[in-house]
Amino acid sequence: MKKAILLATMVFSLLLAPSVHAYTTPLHKLYAGVKQVITGPFSIITVPVEQLDREHDKMLGLIGGLMEGAVQTAVKPLQGLFNIVTFPFVE
DSSP states (O other): OHHHHHHHHHHHHHHHGGGGSOOSSHHHHHHHHHHHHHHGGGHHHHHHHHHHHHOSSHHHHHHHHHHHHHHHHHHHHHHHHHHHHTTTOOO
């Protein structure tokens, strides 16, 4: 039961994170959500390239970039869907 509560809390916090950003209009929030859904899968390519440019040790940059890119590929579309569903509710 404790694991289920912990997992639910982690998932909820991941989905709630983009809503903390103050969007100016509902259309801005909708646009951001659509952008995250479309560009999310490309993170597996773009993040390792960015890490390779920043990191002195190229192997470390590649491995770290692939790991971070894989996480962003999974999380960004979910955050985008959350923004799309909740776009009428802007702070």
